[in-house]
Amino acid sequence: MSEHARPYTGPGDVDRLNGLGVSPGRSAGPLIRMAEPPELPAPGPVTDQAAEIATITKALEAVAIDLRTRSEATTDRTAAEILDALAMMADDPMLREDAERHARAGRDAPHALDAAFSRHRETLSSLGGYLAERAADLDDLKHRAVAAALGLPMPGIPSPGHPYILAAEDLSPADTAGLGDDVLALVTERGGPTSHTAILARGRGLPAVVACRGVLDLPDGTIISVDGRTGEIATGLTPEAAARIVDQDRAERNRLAATRGPGRTADGHPVKLLLNIGSAADLPPGPLDAEGVGLFRTEFLFLDRKQPPTFEEQVAAYAEVFARIGPVVVRTLDAGTDKPLPFLGLPPEPNPALGIRGLRVDRLLPAVLDTQLDAIAEAARATATTPWVMAPMVTTRAEAADFAARARSRGLTQVGAMIEVPAAALQAEELLAEVDFLSIGTNDLSQYTFAADRQHPSLADLLDPRQPALLKLIALCTEAGHALGKPVGVCGEAAGDPQLAPLLVGLGVTSLSMAPVCVPAVRDELSRHTIEECRHLASQ
Structure with a gap:
């Protein structure tokens, strides 16, 4: 557990985490963590390389189609541009050819995709700066492609049926662009002030905090408050305290909007x-x-x-x-x-x-x-x-x-x-x-x-x-x-x-x-x- 976090032990046990505030505003509610990406099974024997290559092609096509469908469905131009850019990355012939090369070397489709994406990620990470941050986008594409190759649902945003604060290690552009109205605020353990999470959160007026170590140590359902200006996360709030924060923020936004x-x-x-x-x-x-x-x-x-x-x-x-x-x-x-x-x-x-x-x-x-x-x-x-x-x-x-x-x-x-x-x-x-x-x-x-x-x-x-x-x-x-x-x-x-x-x-x-x-x-x-x-x- 992070040195900055204590276990949630019940109402009134208020503690604080600190991150980097990247989108102003305050909100409060139950925290829900992003689901873990699909796990790779143990490598299996490959008896039909052509079938594995076909699975690779179909998986990458499925990811690109899903992203373009999301792009066409959103009215947010910035989100659409980001989704289209990701779809182009999934369509990259060099990426597909690299995965096919691994399949011809005897790897099954999920492991071939994992190896190809990992190699491309290392290349971007080594360049530093903006390109290094874009390397995280490849992680999301890899998880989606591997899930498609395994016949599993693609990872995405939780849908608990009630308003919540979303916590994640880092949010991919596709995830951030697909946020529903039930998301009150965003908190990530990684990310920077110019990440896609920060840009899209500001555009939507969602409070957001990045680089908050320890937030994923909190169990789902922990009631927290998020201050997107100071970067402070208060944990262990009562439902009544959370409701007051939401009401105060709504009143302040209405006042400012007038x-x-x-x-x-x-x-x-x-x-x-x-x-x-x-x-x-x-x-x-x-x-x-x-x-x-x-x-x-x-x-x-x-x-x-x-x-x-x-x-x-x-x-x-x-x-x-x-x-x-x-x-x-x-x-x-x-x-x-x-x-x-x-x-x-x-x-x-x-x-x-x-x-x-x-x-x-x-x-x-x-x-x-x-x-x-x-x-x-x-x-x-x-x-x-x-x-x-x-x-x-x-x-x-x-x-x-x-x-x-x-x-x-x-x-x-x-x-x-x-x-x-x-x-x-x-x-x-x-x-x-x-x-x-x-x-x-x-x-x-x-x-x-x-x-x-x-x-x-x-x-x-x-x-x-x-x-x-x-x-x-x-x-x-x-x-x-x-x-x-x-x-x-x-x-x-x-x-x-x-x-x-x-x-x-x-x-x-x-x-x-x-x-x-x-x-x-x-x-x-x-x-x-x-x-x-x-x-x-x-x-x-």
Whole structure:
């Protein structure tokens, strides 16, 4: 049993576990653990290799079909994209051929699949960073394929018939995307702040805690509370205490949902509250409770494609967003070996986080950025709008100047740079001499400032955006923006933290961009502080 957990001995025996809060909100209810994956039986003799190979093919096809069926059934665009990407992984010819090779070597279908998936997982894990986290996706696909080969039901989410809190070692994208309305909150022993669990939980407004050691030591039915902001799990609650927490959270959500209007401090200092989206499908239905989009992640249009989207496809995708809300800050393709796009054909790297990613892809494939800028400009003309455009992973003044010149030559007048590298923050004033605005990506800026992998749950304290070194870098950017009269926003996860928002505003940040579900709480918190109080927080 984890050193952080005690056995549940009954009502009133309250103990606490701690993890990493990745999706705000509180809830409480009975914990139910994910079912264990299917166990491999002892290897059996293979008398018909052709039959084993046929079973492998059918199992992988069944997994891909199941995932695509789930994708077509969901209305969540992000979930659909993740499910489609997983289906493509199950369809990977190299994976199938590897499993068939093991079958020809004398292994039965379940063991051949297990060996093939394990080999591919080791390859991804060795690359580190984002790719290492994606290796966990292969575990889920393996369990599904092995279950299909054994004739067993595919593993999935429990259906107890009542609301519950789901606990798991780690949730696969397919599982997270298929959550029902009876799931109150999520808790996992593994995972990081940018895992699929975190992304989808935030999108649905579900409280979520990851990297919580000891949660699986709790027996099913243990009543717990989950605080998705602090990462605290309280165990051994009474049903009455759990009901009070649920009622309080519902009342707070209803109160926040009733608030509208632009971001303001208590004395009227304006702070633009913007949205982070991956496509038009991420925009909430009905009137939008925000002043624009501060981060349009265009790479979602490119994910897992073997051929790049055409110019026409890009124009249509951008125009759909521009026509719905404005202004929109478009981030050009943020990809590379840490966010692999098959059509780019980039070679493997020993340290992807420090390699060809973001704007650096342009060093090898300048046509990709040229086509994207052309498409953004055409979408702007078609919708009679003025989008802002910014490049990720800008490091030098020369990079900012080149990007600005190429964007402006296409009629894109508002050009910016993302601050994700300490070198860029240290020369913020020089960058702002070339561009019109800065947007600080606190996730990567933390990672590079503290040399701490942003996926690593054991380094959460280093990745805390309240770290003084990070705040000093943010201050350098806002001071440069103030000196030159140009806006400086934050679009990392820190922007959606209500407790951190006043501090960022006190540092001089002019806009905060976040998941739509975070807007009401951030607006409410800002309204409780004057600008001088915010500046006092920053000075401390």
